[in-house]
Amino acid sequence: MPHDITIRPAILEDAGIILTFIRDLAAYEKLSDQVQATEAEVVWLATTRDGFDHIRSKKGQPQQSNARRIF
Helix, strand or coil, X not given: CCCCCCCCCCCHHHHHHHHHHHHHXXXXXXXXXXXXXXXXXXXHHHHXXXXXXXXXXCCCCCCCCCCCCCC
């Protein structure tokens, strides 16, 4: 029995499920204690120009990056 799968870009309303994926992956890797993100932070990261650079910085300070945004 085939399953219908749709792949689409994430939208802001997906922030909760994205955070669930992050937490589930952390649990699988036995790193749940290191997840500090909130749903509001996922939305902020997805909607700000420097969001991706912010999470790459160890001190929370945006850094220059050539990385593409994923949202």
